[in-house]
Amino acid sequence: SQQGEEDPQALSIQEGENATMNCSYKTSINNLQWYRQNSGRGLVHLILIRSNEREKHSGRLRVTLDTSKKSSSLLITASRAADTASYFCATGLLTGANSKLTFGKGITLSVRP
Amino acid sequence: DAGITQSPRHKVTETGTPVTLRCHQTENHRYMYWYRQDPGHGLRLIHYSYGVKDTDKGEVSDGYSVSRSKTEDFLLTLESATSSQTSVYFCAITGTSGSNEQFFGPGTRLTVL
Numbered sequence: 001s002q003q004g005e006e007d008p009q010a011l012s013i014q015e016g017e018n019a020t021m022n023c024s025y026k027t028s029i030n031n032l033q034w035y036r037q038n039s040g041r042g043l044v045h046l047i048l049i050r051s052n053e054r055e056k057h058s059g060r061l062r063v064t065l066d067t068s069k070k071s072s073s074l075l076i077t078a079s080r081a082a083d084t085a086s087y088f089c090a091t092g093l094l095t096g097a098n099s100k101l102t103f104g105k106g107i108t109l110s111v112r113p
Numbered sequence: 114d115a116g117i118t119q120s121p122r123h124k125v126t127e128t129g130t131p132v133t134l135r136c137h138q139t140e141n142h143r144y145m146y147w148y149r150q151d152p153g154h155g156l157r158l159i160h161y162s163y164g165v166k167d168t169d170k171g172e173v174s175d176g177y178s179v180s181r182s183k184t185e186d187f188l189l190t191l192e193s194a195t196s197s198q199t200s201v202y203f204c205a206i207t208g209t210s211g212s213n214e215q216f217f218g219p220g221t222r223l224t225v226l
Contacts, residue, residue, distance in 0.1 A: 030213075031213070033214060035215075040220075041219065041220070042203055042205075042217030042218055042219050042220055043156070043203070043205075043215075043217045044217070045214045045215065045216065048212065048214055088155065088156065090215075092213045094213060099144050099163070099207055099213045100146075100158065100161065100171075100213075101213065101215060102158070103148075103155050103156040103157075104155055105153065105154065105155035106155050
């Protein structure tokens with residue numbers, strides 16, 4: 001079963017605007033990660049936030065994590081046409097020999113020039 | 114890009130034939146994963162490996178087997194391909210258990226007729 005669920009499923013914005021994507025999950029996690037996938041390519045890791053962190057920044061990306069609400073958001077500021085891609089959240093649980101991620105279904109972001 | 118390659122990149126096969134997909138890494142990473150990606154389902158874990166000869170099932174393992182005889186190679190075998198296994202298959206790797214971000218290969222598009 002899918003752990004993370006992203007919202008919205010699709011998002012269309014104008015270049016220069018901010019894009020906010022949300023992810024909710026159901027069980028305890030060690031960390032939450034966001035990935036980007038350009039059409040026809042493999043996923044690329046964007047940012048990781050640990051369960052004891054509340055906010056993290058990387059360039060134009062800001063991710064927040066609220067473990068009490070079991071939710072995360074990814075903000076892309078000043079979006080560019082090149083940000084057009086699918087974005088996935090993934091929840092990580094580290095137990096013994098297991099190091100697995102469970103991915104959501106993804107959000108399709110379209111940035112109009 | 115992390116040193117991950119997948120072969121073949123595209124394959125068309127017929128129902129009932131066996132198919133083997135190969136994932137090769139040059140990073141000496143311990144963990145390797147096979148996912149399938151289908152519209153409306155996101156990424157789903159098929160099998161993963163946490164060391165040579167150490168593998169475990171993911172959420173959609175039926176009809177698939179894996180082998181890992183050396184660190185750098187992780188093979189996914191469809192024992193008798195079915196049309197429902199038409200998909201894009203991604204291999205991923207991750208390093209230490211301290212940070213389980215994953216690096217993805219370019220994918221293999223498999224069509225089962």
